[in-house]
Structure formats: C-alpha cells, structure tokens
Amino acid sequence: MKKCIDLxxxxxxxxxxxxxxxxxxxxxxxxxxxxxxxxIDESEDVCKAWWEQKSKEYLIGIGNTAExxxxxxxxxxxxxxxxxxxxxxxxxxxxxxGNYQKRMKKEGIDANDEYGPMFDPQTVEYLKQIIDRxxxxxVISSTWRNEGIERMKQMWKDRAMPGEIYSMTPIxxxxxxxxxxxxxxxxxxTKLAKPLEIDMWLQKHAxxxxxxxILDDEKILVGExxxxxxxxxxxxEGIGVYEVQRACWMLNDRPKKMTGEY
Numbered sequence: 261m262k263k264c265i266d267l268x269x270x271x272x273x274x275x276x277x278x279x280x281x282x283x284x285x286x287x288x289x290x291x292x293x294x295x296x297x298x299x300i301d302e303s304e305d306v307c308k309a310w311w312e313q314k315s316k317e318y319l320i321g322i323g324n325t326a327e328x329x330x331x332x333x334x335x336x337x338x339x340x341x342x343x344x345x346x347x348x349x350x351x352x353x354x355x356x357x358g359n360y361q362k363r364m365k366k367e368g369i370d371a372n373d374e375y376g377p378m379f380d381p382q383t384v385e386y387l388k389q390i391i392d393r394x395x396x397x398x399v400i401s402s403t404w405r406n407e408g409i410e411r412m413k414q415m416w417k418d419r420a421m422p423g424e425i426y427s428m429t430p431i432x433x434x435x436x437x438x439x440x441x442x443x444x445x446x447x448x449x450t451k452l453a454k455p456l457e458i459d460m461w462l463q464k465h466a467x468x469x470x471x472x473x474i475l476d477d478e479k480i481l482v483g484e485x486x487x488x489x490x491x492x493x494x495x496x497e498g499i500g501v502y503e504v505q506r507a508c509w510m511l512n513d514r515p516k517k518m519t520g521e522y
Contacts, residue, residue: 271296272326281311288321288329290337290505319509336513337393344470345394345511348458351402353477353495355379355387375415383498388422390504394511397426399461401454406431427465429457473507475499
C-alpha cells in the first residue's frame with residue numbers, strides 16, 4: 261500500500277519564466293504562497309536568485325502540468341529506503357519551546373510532567389512530518405539522555421511521540437539531568453563535546469553512505485562537515501515549516517557531493 265504523505269500547505273504555480281530556471285512549466289512546493297511570492301512578483305534577477313537558492317534548500321516539484329508538479333513533489337517527499345538516514349535530535353529549544361512555555365504559564369497550565377517540560381504540540385507535529393517523509397531514525401543528542409535510554413523510550417511512549425527512539429549519542433561529559441536543564445552545560449567543553457559525540461556514534465553505528473541531520477538550538481557544532489548537517493533552531497519557536505522542508509531535502513534529495521558523502 262502506498263504511504264500517504266501530507267502535502268499541506270501546498271502551493272502550485274505556473275512558472276512565470278516557463279521553465280527557464282526550474283525546468284518545468286509548473287512548480288509545486290510544500291509551503292504557503294507567501295514563501296514563493298518573490299519568485300512570482302519580483303524582477304527576473306530576483307526570481308533567478310530565489311530559484312537558485314531555494315532549489316538547494318527545499319524539495320520542489322517540477323512538471324509540465326500542475327498534476328505532474330504535485331506528483332513530482334509527492335515522490336520527492338516519499339521516504340527512500342536505499343540509504344541510512346539519522347536525525348540527531350535536541351529537545352530544549354527544538355521540541356520544548358520558549359513560546360509554548362510562556363503560553364502555558366499565561367493560561368495557568370502546568371506545562372510539565374514526570375519527565376520534565378512538555379513538548380510543544382506543534383513542534384511534535386513537525387517532527388512527525390520529517391520522520392514520515394524521510395523514514396529517518398531518531399538518535400537523541402539532547403542532555404535529557406542522561407536519564408537513560410529506557411526512561412527516554414518510556415517518555416516517548418507516554419507522550420505519544422512520533423516514530424521511536426533508535427539510539428542515543430554517547431555522553432562524554434558527566435553531569436546530572438537537573439544541571440542540564442538548568443543551563444549549566446553551555447560551557448565551551450560541552451559545545452565541543454556534542455560534535456565528538458555525534459562523530460563517535462556515526463563511526464560505530466552508521467555506514468559511510470549514511471545521511472544525517474542535526475536539529476539543535478545552539479550553534480555548538482564546530483567544523484565545516486558538521487555545520488553542513490546542522491539545522492539551527494530558534495529556541496523560542498522550535499521546529500517549523502522551514503526546518504521540515506530543509507531536513508527533508510537534506511535527507512531525501514540533496515546531492516551527495518554537497519554533503520561530503522561519497
């Protein structure tokens with residue numbers, strides 16, 4: 261049975277340049293019309309620059325008819341099983357957002373459970389979209405993993421989170437979970453530890469052809485190789501539409517020569 265992929269929001273337009281830059285008469289993007297308006301309304305130079313940039317960041321459907329463009333987008337969003345895909349996932353600022361905590365506090369709602377701060381339902385939905393569209397495996401890189409993988413798996417189940425926890429990165433710096441959520445792990449050694457933890461995990465568990473994305477609210481990763489896989493998240497908003505699009509593109513459709521995967 262063919263797996264259904266949610267294409268909402270979906271914008272399909274007639275290419276104003278008739279495929280001059282896109283290669284098709286119609287283009288489809290899993291974004292609102294506002295995101296694509298520069299390609300419609302601006303000068304040709306702006307449109308050309310928009311296409312050259314966005315085609316490197318998003319999955320964009322192309323076709324000679326609107327139906328072909330939509331189907332092309334659908335196929336690009338479908339998980340491709342021939343390669344390993346991993347999502348290294350931070351929690352605070354990625355799933356647990358500042359805006360959600362403020363909103364719950366304003367409404368007088370306790371946004372905590374036995375595991376800690378609750379995740380923003382909207383960011384959880386966006387995480388689900390990434391998992392559904394790419395078939396990636398979730399590897400926890402958050403300091404929450406100090407609580408142990410069994411507790412994290414139980415939390416995943418109790419909170420009805422999408423997919424399942426596949427693994428966790430090794431812990432190079434010893435600390436308590438309370439220290440982590442109090443923000444005491446933002447020192448320079450910790451900022452250097454995370455890329456090493458991810459690298460150790462990849463060397464032990466992944467093939468050289470594996471694709472991976474890192475979602476984190478801190479620009480803590482050093483080195484060009486890691487930065488090329490990092491999607492930095494706004495800690496007040498968490499995962500959004502842009503991050504979904506970029507993660508799917510990086511895991512499904514980005515040319516390997518751009519990721520160092522040879």
